[in-house]
Amino acid sequence: MPVALITGCSSGIGRALADVFKHAGYQVWASARRADDVAALAAAGFTAVQLDVNDGNALQRLGERLNTECGGLDVLINNAGYGAMGPLLDGGVEAMRRQFETNVFSIVGVTRAMLPVLRRGRGLVVNIGSVSGVLVTPFAGAYCASKAAVHALSDALRMELAPFGIRVMEVQPGAIDTRFAKNAGHEAEQLIGEQSPWWPLREGIRARANASQNNPTPATSVAADLLKAVQQARPPRLLRLGNGSRALPLMAWLLPKGLLEKVLMKRFGLGVRL
Numbered sequence: 655m656p657v658a659l660i661t662g663c664s665s666g667i668g669r670a671l672a673d674v675f676k677h678a679g680y681q682v683w684a685s686a687r688r689a690d691d692v693a694a695l696a697a698a699g700f701t702a703v704q705l706d707v708n709d710g711n712a713l714q715r716l717g718e719r720l721n722t723e724c725g726g727l728d729v730l731i732n733n734a735g736y737g738a739m740g741p742l743l744d745g746g747v748e749a750m751r752r753q754f755e756t757n758v759f760s761i762v763g764v765t766r767a768m769l770p771v772l773r774r775g776r777g778l779v780v781n782i783g784s785v786s787g788v789l790v791t792p793f794a795g796a797y798c799a800s801k802a803a804v805h806a807l808s809d810a811l812r813m814e815l816a817p818f819g820i821r822v823m824e825v826q827p828g829a830i831d832t833r834f835a836k837n838a839g840h841e842a843e844q845l846i847g848e849q850s851p852w853w854p855l856r857e858g859i860r861a862r863a864n865a866s867q868n869n870p871t872p873a874t875s876v877a878a879d880l881l882k883a884v885q886q887a888r889p890p891r892l893l894r895l896g897n898g899s900r901a902l903p904l905m906a907w908l909l910p911k912g913l914l915e916k917v918l919m920k921r922f923g924l925g926v927r928l
Contacts, residue, residue, distance in 0.1 A: 657724045657775065659683040659716075661707050661764060662734030663700070664691035667782065667830060670877035671731060672700055678881055680729070683720070707734045707760035713767035720768070726775030729884055730768050732761045733782045735800075739863040741852045742795035750796045757800035761807060769818075776819040778889060780880070781808045783826045785899050789906040792922050793862040801826075812891065823889045825880060828899030831870035851928065858923030871896035 658675045662668040663684035672684040676699065684695045685705035695702035705712055720727055738745060738753040761781055765772075772779065786794060787801030805824060812822035846856050876895045883893050894900055906914065919925050 655679060655681045656728040657681045657683065657720070657726065658729040658731065659685070659720065659727055659768065660731040660733055661685045661705065661760075663695055664688065667827065667873050667876060668731075668733040669695075670873040671733065671880065672698075674874070674877040674881045675729070676700065678885075681724070685716075685734070707764055708755050710763060710767070713763055717767045717771060720771045721774075724771070727768055727771040727777050728775045729778050729780065730765065730772060731780040731782070732764055734760060735782065737786075737794065737863075737866075738796040738800075739794055740846065740859055741793060741850065744850050744852065745796060750799070753796040753800050754803070757797070758803045758807065761804065765811065769820075772815075772820050773818050777821075778884060779811065779815070779820060779822045780884065781811075781822065781824050783808065783824050785826050785828050785894070785902045787826065788903040791862060791865070791918050792924055793859045821889060823883065823891060823893060825893045825895060826899055826903075827876060828894070828896035828902065829866050829868055829870040830876055830896045831867070831872050854928060855923050855926075862922050869897050 656679070658680045660668055660671050660675070660682060663672045664686040668684075668686075672682050672695070676682045682700045683703055684700040685703040685707070686692050686695060687704070687706055689704060692702045692704045703716060705716065707713070735757040736753075738749055740749075742750070765779055771777075781804055783804040784797075784801040786798045787803075787805050790798040790802075805826075808822055808824040815822060846859055847853065852859065879895050880893065883889055894903070909917070916925075
């Protein structure tokens with residue numbers, strides 16, 4: 655039975671992936687941070703793991719456990735992440751550090767800890783990026799930067815892991831029907847305050863936080879398509895899934911930079927002088 659480790663399975667894409675991989679015959683190790691989410695995953699029949707993806711000691715123990723119980727790892731899906739929304743300078747360095755710790759640094763940490771079992775399984779590493787790493791918008795600077803970093807490190811890892819027979823695929827979802835917008839909105843509301851220079855533009859900030867829910871694709875559909883790609887003899891290097899996942903990068907590529915910025919500034923209420 656092939657083995658898959660999926661991080662961030664409490665809801666959304668992660669939970670949908672756990673479901674479809676289990677249904678396809680994989681032994682799914684599904685991780686989450688909160689104890690109640692781990693209990694729900696265990697009740698659903700997964701090998702549930704309570705895991706902070708930035709806890710190096712916990713990652714080391716998990717790698718050793720996978721080696722002992724499974725002997726190898728066929729698929730690692732680095733899915734854990736969240737979206738920090740709001741003006742980049744309002745959040746500052748601390749907000750950006752937290753964003754990169756979860757969305758970027760954890761990918762390196764998890765993959766490094768799983769390297770021995772990935773080598774034994776000649777496995778596949780799947781990193782969940784975003785079209786936001788290609789089409790950068792205002793009021794999501796930290797998130798966009800983190801996903802651009804996911805793209806760069808995926809390219810580097812693909813070359814560096816090739817000698818060990820380990821493949822790397824990056825997934826860039828578009829608008830997906832998950833709790834992302836609700837969580838992003840909560841993040842934004844923590845920053846929006848009357849002391850901010852961007853307070854008059856708060857509705858634009860809220861609009862950006864909710865943008866991922868504009869005609870979203872069901873997470874189950876995205877998970878099914880990702881499974882098909884994983885099971886190909888030669889999985890693609892880059893997979894774009896969901897509404898806007900092709901149109902938005904194309905727009906970023908075709909439109910002159912100045913025009914694109916004007917369009918985005920108007921869309922999110924930045925066409926005024928404060």
